[in-house]
Amino acid sequence: MYPRPFEYVLPSGLDDALDALDANPGAKVLAGGMSLLPMMKMRLLSPEMVVDIGRIAGLDQITDNGDSISIGALVTHSEVAASGLVGEHGAALATAASWTGDRQVRNRGTCCGSMVHADVAADQPAAALALGATMVAASSSGTREIAAADFFVDTLMSALEPNEILTEIRIPKVGAGTGSAYDKLGRRGGHTDYAVAGVAVSVTRSNGSVSAATVAVTGVGNRPVLVGEVADALVGSDGSDAAVEAAAAQATCGIEVLEDLYGSVDYKTHLAQVFAARAVKAALASAA
Amino acid sequence: MSSTSVLGGVVRRREDPALIQGRGRYTDDVKLARTAHVAFVRSPYAHATVGAIDTSAATAMEGVVAVYTAADTDHLGPLIAQVPVGALRPLLNNGTVKHVGEAVAMVVAEDPYVAKDAADSVEVDYEPMPAVVDLKQSLSDEVPVHEGASNTLISWVGPFGADEAALAELQAGIEAAKQRDDAVVVSQEMTNQRLIPVPIEPRSVLADYQAGYDRFDIYSSTQIPSALAGAIGKYFGMSMNQVTVKAMEVGGGFGCKLNVYNDEVLVAFASKQLDRPVKWTETRREAANSTIQGRGWVATATVTGTTSGEVLGFELEGIADMGAYSQNFTVAIPFLGLFVGSGQYGFPTYWKMDCVTTHTMTTDAYRGAGRPEAAYYLERIMDMYARRIGMDPAEVRRKNYISSSDFPGAVSPMGFPMDTGDYTTNLDAALEAAGWSDLLAERDAARAEGRHVGVGLATYVEVCGFGPSGLVDLGFSWAEYQMPSAFNGSSLVRVHPDGSATVSIGTGPSGQGHQTTWAQIVGDGLGLEVDRIRVIHGDTEEAPPSIGSFGSRSAAVDGAACYEATGKVRAKAARIAAHMLEASEADIEFADGGAHVAGAPDSSVSWGDIAACAYQPHRLPEGMEGGLEAHAIFSPGNATWPFGTHIAVVEVDPDTGDVDLLRYIGMDDCGNVISPMIVDGQVHGGIAQGIGQAMFEDAVYDADGNLLSGSLVDYILPTAADLPSFELDRTVTPTDVNPLGVKGIGEAGTIGSAQTVVNAVVDALEPLGVTHIDMPLRPRRVWQAIQDARA
Numbered sequence A: 001m002y003p004r005p006f007e008y009v010l011p012s013g014l015d016d017a018l019d020a021l022d023a024n025p026g027a028k029v030l031a032g033g034m035s036l037l038p039m040m041k042m043r044l045l046s047p048e049m050v051v052d053i054g055r056i057a058g059l060d061q062i063t064d065n066g067d068s069i070s071i072g073a074l075v076t077h078s079e080v081a082a083s084g085l086v087g088e089h090g091a092a093l094a095t096a097a098s099w100t101g102d103r104q105v106r107n108r109g110t111c112c113g114s115m116v117h118a119d120v121a122a123d124q125p126a127a128a129l130a131l132g133a134t135m136v137a138a139s140s141s142g143t144r145e146i147a148a149a150d151f152f153v154d155t156l157m158s159a160l161e162p163n164e165i166l167t168e169i170r171i172p173k174v175g176a177g178t179g180s181a182y183d184k185l186g187r188r189g190g191h192t193d194y195a196v197a198g199v200a201v202s203v204t205r206s207n208g209s210v211s212a213a214t215v216a217v218t219g220v221g222n223r224p225v226l227v228g229e230v231a232d233a234l235v236g237s238d239g240s241d242a243a244v245e246a247a248a249a250q251a252t253c254g255i256e257v258l259e260d261l262y263g264s265v266d267y268k269t270h271l272a273q274v275f276a277a278r279a280v281k282a283a284l285a286s287a288a
Numbered sequence B: 001m002s003s004t005s006v007l008g009g010v011v012r013r014r015e016d017p018a019l020i021q022g023r024g025r026y027t028d029d030v031k032l033a034r035t036a037h038v039a040f041v042r043s044p045y046a047h048a049t050v051g052a053i054d055t056s057a058a059t060a061m062e063g064v065v066a067v068y069t070a071a072d073t074d075h076l077g078p079l080i081a082q083v084p085v086g087a088l089r090p091l092l093n094n095g096t097v098k099h100v101g102e103a104v105a106m107v108v109a110e111d112p113y114v115a116k117d118a119a120d121s122v123e124v125d126y127e128p129m130p131a132v133v134d135l136k137q138s139l140s141d142e143v144p145v146h147e148g149a150s151n152t153l154i155s156w157v158g159p160f161g162a163d164e165a166a167l168a169e170l171q172a173g174i175e176a177a178k179q180r181d182d183a184v185v186v187s188q189e190m191t192n193q194r195l196i197p198v199p200i201e202p203r204s205v206l207a208d209y210q211a212g213y214d215r216f217d218i219y220s221s222t223q224i225p226s227a228l229a230g231a232i233g234k235y236f237g238m239s240m241n242q243v244t245v246k247a248m249e250v251g252g253g254f255g256c257k258l259n260v261y262n263d264e265v266l267v268a269f270a271s272k273q274l275d276r277p278v279k280w281t282e283t284r285r286e287a288a289n290s291t292i293q294g295r296g297w298v299a300t301a302t303v304t305g306t307t308s309g310e311v312l313g314f315e316l317e318g319i320a321d322m323g324a325y326s327q328n329f330t331v332a333i334p335f336l337g338l339f340v341g342s343g344q345y346g347f348p349t350y351w352k353m354d355c356v357t358t359h360t361m362t363t364d365a366y367r368g369a370g371r372p373e374a375a376y377y378l379e380r381i382m383d384m385y386a387r388r389i390g391m392d393p394a395e396v397r398r399k400n401y402i403s404s405s406d407f408p409g410a411v412s413p414m415g416f417p418m419d420t421g422d423y424t425t426n427l428d429a430a431l432e433a434a435g436w437s438d439l440l441a442e443r444d445a446a447r448a449e450g451r452h453v454g455v456g457l458a459t460y461v462e463v464c465g466f467g468p469s470g471l472v473d474l475g476f477s478w479a480e481y482q483m484p485s486a487f488n489g490s491s492l493v494r495v496h497p498d499g500s501a502t503v504s505i506g507t508g509p510s511g512q513g514h515q516t517t518w519a520q521i522v523g524d525g526l527g528l529e530v531d532r533i534r535v536i537h538g539d540t541e542e543a544p545p546s547i548g549s550f551g552s553r554s555a556a557v558d559g560a561a562c563y564e565a566t567g568k569v570r571a572k573a574a575r576i577a578a579h580m581l582e583a584s585e586a587d588i589e590f591a592d593g594g595a596h597v598a599g600a601p602d603s604s605v606s607w608g609d610i611a612a613c614a615y616q617p618h619r620l621p622e623g624m625e626g627g628l629e630a631h632a633i634f635s636p637g638n639a640t641w642p643f644g645t646h647i648a649v650v651e652v653d654p655d656t657g658d659v660d661l662l663r664y665i666g667m668d669d670c671g672n673v674i675s676p677m678i679v680d681g682q683v684h685g686g687i688a689q690g691i692g693q694a695m696f697e698d699a700v701y702d703a704d705g706n707l708l709s710g711s712l713v714d715y716i717l718p719t720a721a722d723l724p725s726f727e728l729d730r731t732v733t734p735t736d737v738n739p740l741g742v743k744g745i746g747e748a749g750t751i752g753s754a755q756t757v758v759n760a761v762v763d764a765l766e767p768l769g770v771t772h773i774d775m776p777l778r779p780r781r782v783w784q785a786i787q788d789a790r791a
């Protein structure tokens, strides 16, 4: 496990970090290192430079913006899982963070890192999609906002440019009547390890029926995606078990389901449906 | 054992403070000046001819010291094996590579990073050829693994020692039983999948050839220091005493460090060539494809019995995967399964295992080594039989056990004399501990609610503690490694002039707590505080010749030698103390750090006093030699045969196939117990590895021989977080083959557990019509089995 030679920089400010990225097109950002370092040690990635953002002040906070909350680039999975703000406005993300990896990984790995890494079986990206999150990217020429729906491009590929840093994930606050949930089967069974299939859901109820829904699926295709068909089938329904199960049956609509060591196409398709139903029911229960 | 015995009491492991504070010293921690580092160039193909090897870029790289290929090392010959049946591994291969990960070239550089960069720059022309991975395909010899040789290396047929006529008669008897009116025949093909051992500490070796003295110091993470010393001596034309092997702390072995490896020989070669220390520590990827693997059987188990639970015959026929080359034990592993092929039962057993080669890494001893496989097939099919005839699975076992009244003198149907056994008492204790009838009632109540709860039981007998030195005559000789005396235990106990003591012993532990156990035995025998006793193991310079730690042998063999050497020292000390106290030798007792006259505690001398006298011969009794130390070699009359009963409770989510292991109960019997905490620790780890096989682990090769689960991302190991708290207890049936009455316990947990879990899961899914699922019981397989049963 010996990486190729690389240069290491530890900037103390965001601007220095962005300058370093601009000056070195072969550079990679290092946050918690839980994915970057193993890939370098296995020589699957050999960046010429590593820009460690760990000492940049101000990126380690979860902040209340009034109508939204922001999760900074250095906020760890554990902090997301334990946050009251995230629990209230994005329970799906808090749950996904609490089921990410093991305790050591959760204490080092970052929520933003998980987004940028864009693993096909990562948990939190599905929650970011379902919650309608916005990704805030900084580069030396300014900042831009990217909707979560446009962020996950392909296997291990996000919409971020090589010279950009994801400084925060912004999640809209929700009011009464809206709830979210995440459920999955992990690779080592239960909720442990990457998702064989995972589904994040946000729903709003009004006057006894479902007035809004977003549903995102991870683990089964080449990237975490929104599945509009499930959401469409839910909206306007009474949210009964029968309605939920009928909607959940469409969980892999539009997804090319891929076989891997953990599941056949049939199995993963089935699991996505099972967890779509479970997550929708849990979200509805919390929205009541 | 004395009445104030420290044996059997709960003692904390004295090695743990260093280990848990990160202060233990492992091979890779040893830093010698001028050390060069090795990286290997390994084949990416399972089967390919090797053409030109271009090392020029590597050689030109700054910091590269040397690059070696087979042309440089072939004169040393292939890797030696204890049971040399089948092709032996070339140290480096420039002919035809036979598995992914096979070493083709060795780069030596100033640091391990440069070594890896240089290894990556070596260009090898490979001409890939078709590979054979599937065992049935290998058996057909369609694709030979080694040109011109059959893929089948040997077939183990049991009972052991039965000639053709006896085997024919046995088979005819079982056939006749099948024709009975009340006969029930249950048969199932099952896979016992390949596993990767994965100790926490990867293998590591540092060779330091000292030209000025023409000798080697070899530091290696090995279970068999003496065999490595013998092998290195043999390769380089040196005598054993020119080679010192030191195994420092070894962070787990599980049998995968019970091999002398080509990398160990090659690193020594480079050190001698370059006249400087050379080190190599394997990466996890290398650990997956160039350290031995375990298991890998496909076999059909058949039970023929009556409707009332009497088994009339058991047959097992199958194929075992040897991988590409034979290493230390390779083909002998299924033979260890044959040893316990009939388990703790008395019924006629026919057993045949074909050992075949494939284009994969070599298999060899992995915790249990043949015995978990054998127990798995037997106890899975016994369970299916119990289910078929509608009988409590515990009752079916009980009906067919060898009776405790057959001991001593019991001979297993496989033809092996067994030491001691009381299987019914153990079974009853397990049922009681689990609350068996309540468990079944709770399961039934859960089923009535539509939940899929299952209860699984399996019992086992193991053979271990090898062993009698007569094993050499069965082909288990270590002569290839210049170690003909291998199977004896050996120990040297020395009391120093200040009254402290050192025990040197030939074991090579990898976490089993020998620092504690041997000190307990010596301390108990001498009445000396454990803190005053130093234990030296894993060091061929210090230890008397012995073979190391494997096959759950250390306590039963070397531990017994330690006990006997201690007894000799005590006998001499008693004479000295009697002389000093002017008392009769028969009245001398040892306790509290010295000796005293029975009934007169004030009339005493300390160990320091006794030792001071021992090292001043003029003060000794007339004619007594000076000094205070003794050596003992111990060869037991038989191996030991521990046994036990395990019970698991699971719940399955039928919508996802996810298995939740709710309870795990182990009732083991390893005879007398020296240290309960250490025995529990061994059982814990063993069960975790058995559950690992049952639920998680799988060395998956594709048809081209690529290892798809070669990293810890995809080779799923059980962690503490995945397991329930085990409920362990013991019955105690001492062995009569060693003076301590102890049997081995290192592998028992693994041997008893995989089938226990599978039996429980199949029980949970019985209402859905599932009768068998091959391991590992990952959710996808469990779900698929449910779909297949429904279809």
Ligand SMILES: Cc1cc2nc3c(=O)[nH]c(=O)nc-3n(C[C@H](O)[C@H](O)[C@H](O)COP(=O)(O)OP(=O)(O)OC[C@H]3O[C@@H](n4cnc5c(N)ncnc54)[C@H](O)[C@@H]3O)c2cc1C
Binding pocket: A028, A029, A030, A031, A032, A033, A034, A035, A036, A037, A073, A099, A100, A101, A102, A105, A108, A109, A110, A111, A112, A113, A114, A115, A116, A117, A121, A122, A123, A124, A160, A164, A165, A166, A167, A192, A193, A194, A195
């Ligand atoms: C043992 C283990 C188990 C795991 N289990 C799970 C699991 O169950 N579920 C799951 O979803 N994940 C799992 N993971 C993955 C883990 O969650 C990710 O490694 C982690 O989220 C990535 O965050 P990081 O801070 O460690 O990123 P790093 O490893 O530092 O970086 C990952 C990638 O993102 C880039 N990057 C990181 N932060 C930024 C940023 N702010 N701006 C721009 N680029 C950035 C890096 O350049 C790199 O390409 C596991 C990992 C391990 C090691």
